[in-house]
Amino acid sequence: MIAMDPTRPLIVQSDLSILVETNHPEFDTVRGTISRFADLIKSPEHLHTYRITPLSLWNASAAGMPIEEMSDFLQRNAKFGVPTGVLSIIRKYVKRYGILRMENVGNELYLVSDDTVVLKEISAYDSLKRYLEDTRGERAIAISPISRGVLKQELIKLGYPVEDLAAYRSGEFLPIQLRKEDTMEAPFQLRDYQKHAVDAFNRVGEGGSGVLVLPCGAGKTVVGIAAMARCNCATLILTTNVTSVKQWKREILSKTGLAEDQVGEYNGTTKEVRPITIATYQILTHRGKKEDEFSHMRLFSQRDWGLIIYDEVHLLPAPVFRATAEIQATRRLGLTATLIREDGREEDVFSLVGPKKYDMAWKELESKGWIAKVACKEFRVSLSAFDRDRYGASGARQQFRIAGENTAKLEVIDYLLRLHANEQTLIIGQYISQLELIAAHTGAPMISGGVAHEIREELYDQFKKGQVPLLIVSKVANFAVDLPDAVVAIQVSGSYGSRQEEAQRLGRILRPKSSGTNAAVFYSLISEDTKEQDFAMKRQLFLVEQGYEYSITSWNQTTK
Structure with a gap:
């Protein structure tokens, strides 16, 4: 029995939520472990909330994290102990990963289990009978190879993730040899x-x-x-x-x-x-x-x-x-x-x-210098007088767009461009009309889905070479665009509360810089006291979960 200690960083609750004190000296270490088997769902300044789910436990199990490590971690770090029910639920769901397996026996594909009761239970579901063929004793059921995927989908819906140990085709042989010297970035070796x-x-x-x-x-x-x-x-x-x-x-x-x-x-x-x-x-x-x-x-x-x-x-x-x-x-x-x-x-x-x-962990790679060190900063901007009148007279969806396109953000953009006058900067947004306005205001080129691929590639190349210091991009640049020397990103609008998009946009400035300066800044411009601010709090979750400090400043005369 591990004694209770109110100086510890966690409060484990019976609904599988975990509260973590952000100002605790062990916060960074604790966060790194807890994120392996729980999901961050709330991130106010002083107390973050994580939740344990079946899927978070199954992913942890598949990655090799044992039940004992999860349980011991919670018991060592919980202020007031861990409710017995929580440990029981963790054990229940972790044990479910691997209780059903897909394996080959000869030329046949079987669904197998050492738990004959579970296998009988599975066999009784009408929704599964079409995928199950003949039984092979008490511990195996033959299945058609074509049902391998859909059966796994159906079983996880029932709370039984399948550990797929069946064989894979070799495929067409193609010898692939990694070079010892990269033709673009010599020398080359895996980190x-x-x-x-x-x-x-x-x-x-x-x-x-x-x-x-x-x-x-x-x-x-x-x-x-x-x-x-x-x-x-x-x-x-x-x-x-x-x-x-x-x-x-x-x-x-x-x-x-x-x-x-x-x-x-x-x-x-x-x-x-x-x-x-x-x-x-x-x-x-x-x-x-x-x-x-x-x-x-x-x-x-x-x-x-x-x-x-x-x-x-x-x-x-x-x-x-x-x-x-x-x-x-x-x-x-x-x-x-x-x-x-x-x-x-x-x-x-x-x-x-x-x-x-x-x-x-993102912060672990940052600490080793493999990705840039990023400061995440949010400026909350009051709606312009014109936008405020429109906002009050509009429906919820239109209000979000008006907040995103708030023309008062242009003043903040001007300030940030002066602050980072000699640094490669991206302005990223959701709405083409807003980006066109910013492009006209700054004189910088803009890339959107309507720009021909050849022109996009040329502008990306000019940005990489420093010939274009400021580039305005729509969501087409959210993914898989390699701009290693981008140091500043200014996010002017986004897709509601998309944590996924926040991660990708941050990624535009994460690559190590050829200049040797391995620091970058990610700004978000948010209209204050609007629906955009509500959604911004959801977007922050990803950044906080990865360990980034997220500062929030009201845009006012003092700032300027």
């Missing part, structure tokens, strides 16, 4: 954490399925390439946009011995199916009319892929989930900076792509 991430995916010497969570700027593309080199097979890479496709191709050609004709692009204008093929999610989900088939989904079967990489897996579209359910015998690797999905389908990522196998 320690990148090796650990690849090892975690490549368990027992053979890649299986799973998700690796790494900060933007930590080299997720390099990790994906290293996983390809471990598997030595034809690989399909799915990513967010054409810019990302080209970035993947450049990285593959510079860091491996593959020839250019072995690496194909598959998007709206180019459709090359090669041993390494990089496609956009957009082309896979394209169809002429709503009732039409997704004609490009055939890409999943156009070669004998041995590995499929889902870049930014938190953005995986629903139709691609369905296709993924059908290819569970192919190794699958998800890469992301955050497992948060705005549609709440984290369980489908767990079931169909795989559980979280590796998660690297």
Whole structure:
């Protein structure tokens, strides 16, 4: 029995929520451990709230965190002890991971369990009977390989995550050798954490399925390439946009011995199916009319892929989930900076792509100099007189937009641009009309979805070279845009309370700087006492969860 001690940092509550004192001297250490098996849900200044969920426990289990470590941690750090019921619930859900397994026996695929009662219970569900075939004694049921994915989806809904230990196809053999010298950035070698991430995916010497969570700027593309080199097979890479496709191709050609004709692009204008093929999610989900088939989904079967990489897996579209359910015998690797999905389908990522196998704390990478040290600052700006009148006369949705486009933010932008006059700066926003106004006001170029890809690439290149010191970008730059020397990001508007978007936008300034200065600043301009302020508090959750200090300042005459 561990004695109670009110000087400890945690209060563990019977509803599975955990309160953490942010000013406690052990806060950073405690936060690093608790985030492995619980999710941050509230982050006021002095007391953060985490919640333990079945999925957070299953991901922790899949990543190798034992029940004893979770229980001991809570008991050592809880002020007033841990309610008995909480420990019982943790044990109950952690034990459920692995109680059902998928395994091969000869040429057959079985759902197996050492718990015969659970297996009988599963067999009794009418919703599952179509996926289950003949029983094989008391501990196994034969299932059709084509049902492998959808059965995992159905079982996790019932509270039984499946540990998938069944075999994977080798796929088309393709020798992939990592270069010792990068053709762009000599010399080249994997960082320690990148090796650990690849090892975690490549368990027992053979890649299986799973998700690796790494900060933007930590080299997720390099990790994906290293996983390809471990598997030595034809690989399909799915990513967010054409810019990302080209970035993947450049990285593959510079860091491996593959020839250019072995690496194909598959998007709206180019459709090359090669041993390494990089496609956009957009082309896979394209169809002429709503009732039409997704004609490009055939890409999943156009070669004998041995590995499929889902870049930014938190953005995986629903139709691609369905296709993924059908290819569970192919190794699958998800890469992301955050497992948060705005549609709440984290369980489908767990079931169909795989559980979280590796998660690297952002602040840990920052402390080692692998990503930039970022200060997160919010300016709360009063609505202009004109916008205030419109705001009061509008409905909720329009109020959010009026707050986002608040013209009083232009004055703050001017101040920040003067403050960072000689630094590479991005202004990021949601609304094209607002960004066009800012572009006209500052004279800086703007990139949006309507700008041709060639022009985007040219502007990105000029920004990287320092020829364009200020770039205004819409949400097209949220993902997979490599701008390593961006030092300042000014977020002028966003997508409601999207923690996912906050993570990606922060990622634009996280890469280490060639100048040697490894510090950056992320500003958010928020209209005070509006719906935008309410949603901003939700967006902050991701930053606080990763360990960033988040300062809030009212914009007033003193500031100026």
